[in-house]
Amino acid sequence: MFHAEINRTLTAAVNLMNTSEGLHSAQASPDQLTSIESLRKFLSSQDSELKWPTSTLDRAQVDSVRDLRDTVHQIWGAAPITTKEPVEKINTLLEGVGTRVVRTSGGEEPQFRAVPIPVSTQLADVMTAAIADALQFLVVNDETGRMRTCKGDECDAVIVDLTRNRSKLFCDFGNCANRAHVRAYRARQAALREAGRRALAGEAAEPSATLAKPSAAEKAAQINEPTSESAVAAKEFRDRMRDELMEKREKKDKKSKKKKDKKKAKK
Numbered sequence: 161m162f163h164a165e166i167n168r169t170l171t172a173a174v175n176l177m178n179t180s181e182g183l184h185s186a187q188a189s190p191d192q193l194t195s196i197e198s199l200r201k202f203l204s205s206q207d208s209e210l211k212w213p214t215s216t217l218d219r220a221q222v223d224s225v226r227d228l229r230d231t232v233h234q235i236w237g238a239a240p241i242t243t244k245e246p247v248e249k250i251n252t253l254l255e256g257v258g259t260r261v262v263r264t265s266g267g268e269e270p271q272f273r274a275v276p277i278p279v280s281t282q283l284a285d286v287m288t289a290a291i292a293d294a295l296q297f298l299v300v301n302d303e304t305g306r307m308r309t310c311k312g313d314e315c316d317a318v319i320v321d322l323t324r325n326r327s328k329l330f331c332d333f334g335n336c337a338n339r340a341h342v343r344a345y346r347a348r349q350a351a352l353r354e355a356g357r358r359a360l361a362g363e364a365a366e367p368s369a370t371l372a373k374p375s376a377a378e379k380a381a382q383i384n385e386p387t388s389e390s391a392v393a394a395k396e397f398r399d400r401m402r403d404e405l406m407e408k409r410e411k412k413d414k415k416s417k418k419k420k421d422k423k424k425a426k427k
């Protein structure tokens with residue numbers, strides 16, 4: 161979505177936050193950043209292009225990285241950022257961080273880009289400079305709506321939406337997206353059954369109107385999101401219904417074909 165450096169830093173920031181104790185796709189996830197060894201393991205699983213130094217790891221670095229994790233988590237939780245407080249937190253992380261201009265590898269990217277200069281070569285300072293730089297990039301480009309938490313039930317994993325159409329709503333830890341789809345499908349099936357029952361009972365109810373209504377959870381999600389994101393959620397909802405609607409349409413076509421056939425027969 162953005163340039164490669166920002167993308168990989170935001171991804172690593174998300175991975176860092178998700179080492180916190182929490183629920184990932186209905187599974188309890190313990191704190192995964194408790195020792196020098198676990199910090200080393202975390203770093204080795206990140207994109208090596210980040211070039212985060214691993215030679216100076218000690219307990220103080222573990223504690224500093226944990227502090228950074230907490231601060232970034234707080235900033236992320238405030239997204240989309242519209243108030244002064246999270247911005248001040250980013251500014252605190254940026255204290256002493258400089259900027260230099262480097263030539264990029266080219267391709268579709270601009271020829272040069274600005275990269276942060278950390279206050280030292282120690283791991284926590286390098287990580288702080290990179291992540292704070294990526295966060296300020298999102299703030300100044302009005303893209304903090306991409307800093308999200310998974311929409312799945314029983315999941316507090318953070319995600320960064322790097323898709324062009326802002327469509328990422330679920331984490332990749334388990335089956336959050338699937339579970340939500342199954343739930344939405346079941347809700348629609350229940351609505352369909354209810355509509356069928358009403359039709360049989362002679363109550364006036366338009367099945368398709370009932371069918372198109374979003375579930376309570378989806379409504380709540382829309383309320384909690386700015387307009388553009390609720391539009392995305394609505395789009396995803398519509399996409400999920402597409403198969404079902406196509407199926408309905410096919411049935412309708414068959415019906416109208418039968419009617420036509422009947423008319424033809426009458427003629």
Ligand SMILES: [Zn+2]
Nearest residue numbers: 310315331336
């Ligand atoms: Zn999730």
